[in-house]
Amino acid sequence: MLYLTEPGRLGELFPDEPKYRTDQLTEWLYTHPVLSAGSMTNLPLSMREKIGSEHWPFSLDIEQSADSGRTKKWLFRCTDGSPIEAVLMGYATRTTLCISSQVGCAMGCSFCATGQFGFDRHLDAGEIVAQVAYANAFLAETPLPRSPERVTNVVFMGMGEPLANYGNTIESIRRMTETMGMSARSITVSTVGFVPGMRRLIEEPWPVNLAVSLHSTIPSERSKLVPINDRYPIADVIDAAKDYYETKGRRVSLEWTLIAGENDSDEEAIGLARVARQIHAHVNVIPLNPTPLSNDVPPSHDHIRRFIGTLKREGANVTLRDTRGKDIDAACGQLRLRSEA
Ligand code: SF4
Numbered sequence: 001m002l003y004l005t006e007p008g009r010l011g012e013l014f015p016d017e018p019k020y021r022t023d024q025l026t027e028w029l030y031t032h033p034v035l036s037a038g039s040m041t042n043l044p045l046s047m048r049e050k051i052g053s054e055h056w057p058f059s060l061d062i063e064q065s066a067d068s069g070r071t072k073k074w075l076f077r078c079t080d081g082s083p084i085e086a087v088l089m090g091y092a093t094r095t096t097l098c099i100s101s102q103v104g105c106a107m108g109c110s111f112c113a114t115g116q117f118g119f120d121r122h123l124d125a126g127e128i129v130a131q132v133a134y135a136n137a138f139l140a141e142t143p144l145p146r147s148p149e150r151v152t153n154v155v156f157m158g159m160g161e162p163l164a165n166y167g168n169t170i171e172s173i174r175r176m177t178e179t180m181g182m183s184a185r186s187i188t189v190s191t192v193g194f195v196p197g198m199r200r201l202i203e204e205p206w207p208v209n210l211a212v213s214l215h216s217t218i219p220s221e222r223s224k225l226v227p228i229n230d231r232y233p234i235a236d237v238i239d240a241a242k243d244y245y246e247t248k249g250r251r252v253s254l255e256w257t258l259i260a261g262e263n264d265s266d267e268e269a270i271g272l273a274r275v276a277r278q279i280h281a282h283v284n285v286i287p288l289n290p291t292p293l294s295n296d297v298p299p300s301h302d303h304i305r306r307f308i309g310t311l312k313r314e315g316a317n318v319t320l321r322d323t324r325g326k327d328i329d330a331a332c333g334q335l336r337l338r339s340e341a
Helices: 007-013 019-031 045-054 113-117 125-141 162-179 195-203 219-225 234-248 266-279 301-313 334-340
Strands: 058-066 071-078 083-090 095-098 102-104 119-122 153-156 187-191 209-213 253-258 282-287 317-320
Touching: 007 019, 019 045, 019 125, 019 162, 071 125, 083 125, 095 125, 102 162, 125 162, 153 162, 162 187, 162 195, 187 195, 195 209, 195 234, 209 234, 234 266, 253 266, 266 282, 266 301, 282 301, 301 317
Parallel strands: 095 153, 153 187, 187 209, 209 253, 253 282, 282 317
Antiparallel strands: 058 071, 071 083, 083 095, 102 119
16 A cells, blocks of 8 residues: 555555666655556556556545536545545635545534444545545546646644644644755644644744634533543643744634534624634634434524624634535535445
8 A cells, every 4th residue: 555655655565666667656645646547657567567557555436526526536445445625626726635534433413424334444644645645646538627636725623633633733744844845834734632633733933824623612511512622621722722823923714613502602603703803813614414314404694694793803814615516515524424324
């Protein structure tokens, strides 16, 4: 499995080949990825044949398309049958890939399909970075309409809590930046408030973006939506986010999945704006993409407007995020849910 081997050790898999061959292979895997080894045109046939089924650490199980072809959702199957979800979204100036860091998730957020499955295993760094490579290989053959033909932004917002799989997340970021050549500033690590990981991330050399899923500022409410709040209380999460901003100079974003009757009150909007002002954060409000495993629904359009209006009046910088791919189960864990139903 080529991506499961660190780039610097690929030569060990091909002991009879000169070093420049593994340099060429590294380029095909990371810099100019291709969907099949047959397209690695400057490698000898014997090497391409050996790569064959060892090329990707997963196979494509389901591909769905939405938003006039500008959103693609993939469900991959690892060799052990584990599912991985990734969503590719094309915009005028960026092509963003949402990737998974774990199979399932132990955090158990009440509104999230992945959380309802529980935790299976961590993804290896190679299984994480291969999602980005696959997207670039796909785009080289089939660009999304009116969007950059390469992944310009990566967000760790698919299945899993990336900071609970710290070593593999960091190694995947190392490969994205050092081997693929991506800017760390175009990578966003999203956490539900895993404080030890947030603190370790402050010490890393890369200025990646940090997104913190807050969902409520009222501790008892937050614990209902995000049970890890019992272990890492919101005050500690906000402290760590503030330290991240002050040390890295990168503005943190606060993610807020808006759920009717749960976290859409004026009191919540005022509390969220207060936190955003305190740590100079940007707020992203995402109306809930409902899952069949829960009765939660998003608020009405009028109510969403009112919530956003209150945030703005209270001095928060806020963006209402579109919910791409609503018709293809694009919220994390939903494609897996469909495939296993
Ligand atoms: S929202 Fe994120 S952290 Fe929470 S259960 Fe789902 S995948 Fe895990």
